[in-house]
Amino acid sequence: MIETLAAPSLAATTASRERLALYVHIPFCRTRCTYCAFNTYAGMKARIPAYVRALQREIRLVGAAAERQLPALSIYFGGGTPSQLPVPAVGQIIEACREAFSLDPEAEISFEVNPGDADVAYFAHLRRVGVSRLSIGMQSANENELRLFARRHTPDDVPHTVHLARQAGFTSINLDLIYGIPGQTLPMWQRSVHHALRCEPDHLSLYSLSFEEGTPLHTWLQQGRIPVPDPDLAADMYDWAADTLQAAGYLHYEISNWARPGHVCQHNLHVWRNQPYLGFGAGAHGYANGLRYETIADPATYIARINAQREPLPFPLSAATAETLPVEGREAMADTMILGLRLLEEGVDSAAFRARFGFSPHEAFGPALQRLQRHGLIEETADGHIRLTRRAYLVANRVFVEFI
Ligand code: SF4
Numbered sequence: 473m474i475e476t477l478a479a480p481s482l483a484a485t486t487a488s489r490e491r492l493a494l495y496v497h498i499p500f501c502r503t504r505c506t507y508c509a510f511n512t513y514a515g516m517k518a519r520i521p522a523y524v525r526a527l528q529r530e531i532r533l534v535g536a537a538a539e540r541q542l543p544a545l546s547i548y549f550g551g552g553t554p555s556q557l558p559v560p561a562v563g564q565i566i567e568a569c570r571e572a573f574s575l576d577p578e579a580e581i582s583f584e585v586n587p588g589d590a591d592v593a594y595f596a597h598l599r600r601v602g603v604s605r606l607s608i609g610m611q612s613a614n615e616n617e618l619r620l621f622a623r624r625h626t627p628d629d630v631p632h633t634v635h636l637a638r639q640a641g642f643t644s645i646n647l648d649l650i651y652g653i654p655g656q657t658l659p660m661w662q663r664s665v666h667h668a669l670r671c672e673p674d675h676l677s678l679y680s681l682s683f684e685e686g687t688p689l690h691t692w693l694q695q696g697r698i699p700v701p702d703p704d705l706a707a708d709m710y711d712w713a714a715d716t717l718q719a720a721g722y723l724h725y726e727i728s729n730w731a732r733p734g735h736v737c738q739h740n741l742h743v744w745r746n747q748p749y750l751g752f753g754a755g756a757h758g759y760a761n762g763l764r765y766e767t768i769a770d771p772a773t774y775i776a777r778i779n780a781q782r783e784p785l786p787f788p789l790s791a792a793t794a795e796t797l798p799v800e801g802r803e804a805m806a807d808t809m810i811l812g813l814r815l816l817e818e819g820v821d822s823a824a825f826r827a828r829f830g831f832s833p834h835e836a837f838g839p840a841l842q843r844l845q846r847h848g849l850i851e852e853t854a855d856g857h858i859r860l861t862r863r864a865y866l867v868a869n870r871v872f873v874e875f876i
Pocket residue numbers: 500501503504505508509510512551552553586609
């Protein structure tokens with residue numbers, strides 16, 4: 473409810489002077505995958521035109537709420553399935569971002585797509601409206617795993633989709649993969665990674681399968697209908713993939729992400745640096761002006777609230793904002809440590825941390841840092857970057873709790 477929203481404090485407004493990343497949530501899918509807990513809905517295609525209009529309206533209202541036009545460095549279309557959108561709608565949303573914010577001419581514009589969903593004409597249109605990076609939900613190269621997930625594509629759809637995207641001129645392509653799947657063996661995982669590498673992606677995201685409450689996979693696990701994955705085997709899968717991708721020339725720059733030189737995802741990098749980003753659309757999250765906020769999840773309610781909004785609200789809120797959480801002081805410092813430590817090469821830059829908060833990480837978290845260093849879980853580079861050691865990659869959560 474809007475009445476419960478907290479107005480941003482003056483102390484928090486420094487974040488608004490920095491560049492923003494823009495996230496656009498598209499909560500529509502043709503079918504639901506069995507592991508998915510994202511805010512997304514099947515069978516709602518008829519709502520897409522009204523949703524796209526509401527998105528443009530929300531973007532303009534939030535942009536108008538800022539004291540001046542704020543610079544933005546990226547747009548990320550996530551979901552859901554953004555490729556459910558007709559291309560003119562993608563162009564209209566990007567245009568709304570350009571009008572509401574000062575979008576960098578070199579802005580990275582990422583777009584998630586499912587294998588087999590788009591043809592070369594669709595990709596060529598995306599290029600024309602400014603999309604510069606694709607993220608393809610490959611997940612696995614094993615038919616039985618794709619069936620378990622209720623994915624609609626086959627392993628062969630992935631190289632075909634990459635080929636079409638390259639034909640249309642895309643030079644930055646990510647593939648998402650999942651490991652730690654019930655019944656998955658190391659050779660099955662290796663097959664998926666090799667299949668992905670044969671597609672020559674510029675970026676790879678490897679996620680450990682999580683069993684989220686409310687998903688069919690979670691229910692089946694509870695009922696004993698699928699085997700519980702062995703965490704040690706999942707750790708071996710991760711280690712093997714890290715070595716293999718490094719040998720193939722990919723930089724392991726974030727716990728779950730690898731990139732060829734020049735292909736680090738700028739949008740996510742910005743978020744991991746705990747810099748401000750705006751979330752547009754049903755269920756989107758954002759962080760700006762010292763507030764973390766979440767938008768109402770239901771698309772119909774989202775559309776109705778945005779349509780009923782007449783005036784801009786205090787930046788970065790809209791009439792569809794459902795929850796806000798002020799994040800200041802020690803909490804903002806803790807977030808910066810936890811997010812920054814996910815960046816394996818860069819880590820947390822002590823000088824930038826001090827410039828932002830007035831304290832160094834050692835002044836803010838001295839005992840925790842000493843403990844972690846003693847246990848060999850973090851290290852500090854000669855130029856003052858604090859980062860995880862390799863043995864901490866798989867137990868990063870143990871490190872993160874030290875800052876909470
Ligand atoms: S396509 Fe993606 S967002 Fe949609 S249900 Fe499957 S995993 Fe979830």
